[in-house]
Amino acid sequence: MRAEIVSVGDELLKGQRVNTNAAFMAVALSGIGVPVGRIVSCPDIEEEMVSVFAESLERADIVLVTGGLGPTRDDRTRKAVQQLLHRGLEMSKDAYENLAGRMKKRGLELSASLRDQAMVIEGSHVIANTKGTAAGMIIRCGERFYDHYLVLMPGVPSEMQAMMELTVIPYFASLSSLVIRHTPVKTLGIGESTLAEMIVDIENHLPEGTTLAYLPHAAGVNLMITTLGQDEDAVDRDNRNVVDAIVERASKYIYSTSEVTLEATIGAMLLATGKSIAVAESCTGGLVASRLTDVPGSSSYFLQGFVVYSNQAKQKSLGVPKELIESFGAVSEEVARAMATGCLEKSGADYAVSTTGIAGPGGGTAEKPVGMICLAIANKRSGSVLSKTLFMQGDRERNKLRFSEAALRELWECLRNK
Amino acid sequence: MRAEIVSVGDELLKGQRVNTNAAFMAVALSGIGVPVGRIVSCPDIEEEMVSVFAESLERADIVLVTGGLGPTRDDRTRKAVQQLLHRGLEMSKDAYENLAGRMKKRGLELSASLRDQAMVIEGSHVIANTKGTAAGMIIRCGERFYDHYLVLMPGVPSEMQAMMELTVIPYFASLSSLVIRHTPVKTLGIGESTLAEMIVDIENHLPEGTTLAYLPHAAGVNLMITTLGQDEDAVDRDNRNVVDAIVERASKYIYSTSEVTLEATIGAMLLATGKSIAVAESCTGGLVASRLTDVPGSSSYFLQGFVVYSNQAKQKSLGVPKELIESFGAVSEEVARAMATGCLEKSGADYAVSTTGIAGPGGGTAEKPVGMICLAIANKRSGSVLSKTLFMQGDRERNKLRFSEAALRELWECLRNK
Numbered sequence: 001m002r003a004e005i006v007s008v009g010d011e012l013l014k015g016q017r018v019n020t021n022a023a024f025m026a027v028a029l030s031g032i033g034v035p036v037g038r039i040v041s042c043p044d045i046e047e048e049m050v051s052v053f054a055e056s057l058e059r060a061d062i063v064l065v066t067g068g069l070g071p072t073r074d075d076r077t078r079k080a081v082q083q084l085l086h087r088g089l090e091m092s093k094d095a096y097e098n099l100a101g102r103m104k105k106r107g108l109e110l111s112a113s114l115r116d117q118a119m120v121i122e123g124s125h126v127i128a129n130t131k132g133t134a135a136g137m138i139i140r141c142g143e144r145f146y147d148h149y150l151v152l153m154p155g156v157p158s159e160m161q162a163m164m165e166l167t168v169i170p171y172f173a174s175l176s177s178l179v180i181r182h183t184p185v186k187t188l189g190i191g192e193s194t195l196a197e198m199i200v201d202i203e204n205h206l207p208e209g210t211t212l213a214y215l216p217h218a219a220g221v222n223l224m225i226t227t228l229g230q231d232e233d234a235v236d237r238d239n240r241n242v243v244d245a246i247v248e249r250a251s252k253y254i255y256s257t258s259e260v261t262l263e264a265t266i267g268a269m270l271l272a273t274g275k276s277i278a279v280a281e282s283c284t285g286g287l288v289a290s291r292l293t294d295v296p297g298s299s300s301y302f303l304q305g306f307v308v309y310s311n312q313a314k315q316k317s318l319g320v321p322k323e324l325i326e327s328f329g330a331v332s333e334e335v336a337r338a339m340a341t342g343c344l345e346k347s348g349a350d351y352a353v354s355t356t357g358i359a360g361p362g363g364g365t366a367e368k369p370v371g372m373i374c375l376a377i378a379n380k381r382s383g384s385v386l387s388k389t390l391f392m393q394g395d396r397e398r399n400k401l402r403f404s405e406a407a408l409r410e411l412w413e414c415l416r417n418k
Numbered sequence: 419m420r421a422e423i424v425s426v427g428d429e430l431l432k433g434q435r436v437n438t439n440a441a442f443m444a445v446a447l448s449g450i451g452v453p454v455g456r457i458v459s460c461p462d463i464e465e466e467m468v469s470v471f472a473e474s475l476e477r478a479d480i481v482l483v484t485g486g487l488g489p490t491r492d493d494r495t496r497k498a499v500q501q502l503l504h505r506g507l508e509m510s511k512d513a514y515e516n517l518a519g520r521m522k523k524r525g526l527e528l529s530a531s532l533r534d535q536a537m538v539i540e541g542s543h544v545i546a547n548t549k550g551t552a553a554g555m556i557i558r559c560g561e562r563f564y565d566h567y568l569v570l571m572p573g574v575p576s577e578m579q580a581m582m583e584l585t586v587i588p589y590f591a592s593l594s595s596l597v598i599r600h601t602p603v604k605t606l607g608i609g610e611s612t613l614a615e616m617i618v619d620i621e622n623h624l625p626e627g628t629t630l631a632y633l634p635h636a637a638g639v640n641l642m643i644t645t646l647g648q649d650e651d652a653v654d655r656d657n658r659n660v661v662d663a664i665v666e667r668a669s670k671y672i673y674s675t676s677e678v679t680l681e682a683t684i685g686a687m688l689l690a691t692g693k694s695i696a697v698a699e700s701c702t703g704g705l706v707a708s709r710l711t712d713v714p715g716s717s718s719y720f721l722q723g724f725v726v727y728s729n730q731a732k733q734k735s736l737g738v739p740k741e742l743i744e745s746f747g748a749v750s751e752e753v754a755r756a757m758a759t760g761c762l763e764k765s766g767a768d769y770a771v772s773t774t775g776i777a778g779p780g781g782g783t784a785e786k787p788v789g790m791i792c793l794a795i796a797n798k799r800s801g802s803v804l805s806k807t808l809f810m811q812g813d814r815e816r817n818k819l820r821f822s823e824a825a826l827r828e829l830w831e832c833l834r835n836k
Binding site: 009010011012013014015016017018020021022023024025026027028030036038039040041042043048052070102105106111113114131156158160212215224226249272279281284285286287288289292293294296297298299302304305306307308309310312314316317346347348359360361362363396397398401 | 432445460614633684698706724726727730766779780814815
């Protein structure tokens with residue numbers, strides 16, 4: 001079985017939106033052994049859609065379409081499918097009830113344009129929309145298209161993703177005979193080329209059917225080990241062997257071999273040891289706290305954050321001595337250490353992390369350039385304070401992200417080695 | 419003149435890389451009045467490329483291809499083009515000198531495989547690569563393809579971008595006679611269908627050549643008004659008229675008609691009035707502070723943030739009375755108000771924003787469900803405190819984002835109406 005993806009929307013063709021949906025769907029499909037042959041973005045024009053859908057249905061067993069299902073008039077996907085397959089619309093009771101329920105919850109009336117969202121192509125298998133109003137559809141396209149499948153979903157990423165996970169993937173998984181295993185290897189603090197050199201011999205001797213991809217991100221690189229085959233046990237074994245070999249080689253840099261974030265990994269470590277955390281941030285402006293609290297249940301271990309942008313706030317909220325700031329500057333390991341110990345005291349947490357640096361674009365000097373960060377971690381039990389200075393390169397948002405990643409990385413190291 | 423974009427690469431079809439190149443090219447093309455009709459991602463397979471290139475050349479005057487030209491990969495793109503157009507390769511003197519110069523600079527020998535990078539399709543207009551080794555090409559494809567243009571570039575974003583800016587865009591700008599204007603209309607606090615109903619008559623009477631697109635985001639919807647035409651003055655006027663009509667109709671919900679973020683809009687308002695801000699966050703966990711400090715220069719008006727996750731932190735850091743939390747619960751307008759006034763006092767800021775709510779997935783009850791947020795804004799000068807309770811629907815991260823958006827929206831309203 002092969003798939004193609006069609007993304008409908010003028011905003012894609014104008015470059016106003018990057019097509020992240022297609023990448024999500026491609027990953028999900030390869031998870032059930034369905035390779036993607038083409039990805040096509042086409043405009044909101046009915047005739048164009050009709051011909052793009054027809055071309056893809058000729059070539060591929062499954063054609064996934066996103067976009068053009070919302071309540072406004074630039075949403076023409078259903079009309080194009082009606083024209084292509086010569087079918088009418090019918091009311092989906094399930095979709096209607098979902099709509100009515102969502103509106104009731106918000107105390108709103110069900111308008112005519114919204115009610116229209118429950119109308120689906122005749123003979124569709126309806127995909128429930130757990131995150132929005134427009135119903136999705138799985139449609140068998142009849143003899144003319146070799147009974148291939150057309151799947152219609154909204155373009156809103158959260159709605160499409162929920163539909164893929166809850167309905168589309170389970171639906172097609174049972175029809176596919178290939179097995180695919182993907183295992184991520186998530187690393188920190190090592191670049192793509194250094195990591196590649198470190199595992200060159202593993203990469204040169206991958207078992208047949210196994211591939212290794214480098215996925216660089218803002219603060220390092222992750223690996224994805226993919227194995228494809230007919231026999232589930234062999235696929236599992238081959239995949240696991242490669243992952244184990246990499247983990248053995250590069251364990252220092254690896255924080256996970258599953259799809260969890262660094263902040264969730266840290267959360268699990270804190271939970272397991274019954275320890276709590278507080279943060280004191282200057283240059284990261286609340287981003288470290290925000291990332292730590294992205295984790296469900298983080299209120300069990302995250303006590304408090306101080307975003308101390310001004311020098312006065314550093315003094316008043318954390319008791320950083322004025323003289324320290326005057327002697328060493330706000331961006332210094334000395335101030336970072338004082339912020340961490342002050343944060344520990346004020347919050348009563350077991351660990352405190354602090355950041356102070358220059359995110360840019362202004363504020364840099366020759367000795368303290370944009371991209372410089374000082375960070376510290378204070379440990380209540382041992383009474384020790386670790387501090388570090390690092391230099392990054394990027395624009396303001398990228399620097400903030402890398403700063404936050406550096407702080408979380410140090411925290412992770414500290415929790416791992418304690 | 420119309421264009422299509424073809425992105426070659428298995429990593430796109432596996433979802434391991436998001437196609438940001440296509441969006442970059444689409445924006446650059448629309449800047450010279452060349453609309454993009456389709457964007458296709460296809461695999462590194464020669465026969466597939468030949469048929470994708472042929473299909474696009476049938477439809478579009480210009481076909482931009484990226485990928486398959488790099489030094490470490492097989493050069494399958496060139497091979498596919500040779501097969502498609504029945505042409506040989508020739509050595510490009512300019513490309514060879516670029517290569518030799520780059521190698522010399524790095525003290526390296528020019529290897530045979532690298533020298534191959536200077537071979538181009540016969541009759542190409544060579545695109546200099548200022549950031550790498552592989553030469554780009556602009557090729558006129560002869561009668562069979564109506565003399566349409568095929569443009570080959572590497573898939574490395576920095577190399578492609580430099581080629582677009584220095585060569586491809588200037589080359590085609592002179593051939594294009596169309597002008598395009600895009601104007602965003604950024605809204606808050608109104609959904610897609612409500613906004614569509616509000617401006618239905620404007621949308622029904624758009625001038626010829628003007629289109630209106632809805633771009634939903636996590637906390638609302640933005641509009642994009644695009645006008646395409648021959649006469650620059652007429653295009654400007656038509657575009658402006660539609661934007662003005664929408665602004666007049668929906669001004670309550672519009673915070674900008676240019677590409678700025680809400681946080682930057684707020685920052686500009688604070689700067690203009692010389693006022694400062696501090697935030698006190700529970701459920702948003704630092705995200706409001708982080709967004710406000712994403713803006714360059716925000717240290718001029720952002721003083722401090724308190725991320726008070728635990729009840730104890732709310733009491734200790736902001737002086738929220740214990741009894742208030744016990745009587746009304748931590749998630750209540752009463753506590754939100756006390757957080758905002760405490761934050762105002764502790765920070766000395768002119769405005770303080772507070773958030774307390776339930777991001778989920780745990781912690782919800784019948785009266786206080788997941789997605790509920792109480793927020794408050796305290797104003798030092800007037801001594802007034804505004805508070806509000808809202809209900810959102812989403813997972814934890816989406817709720818945090820919407821909560822932060824709601825807080826920023828109230829702040830924006832407050833600054834606008836003061």
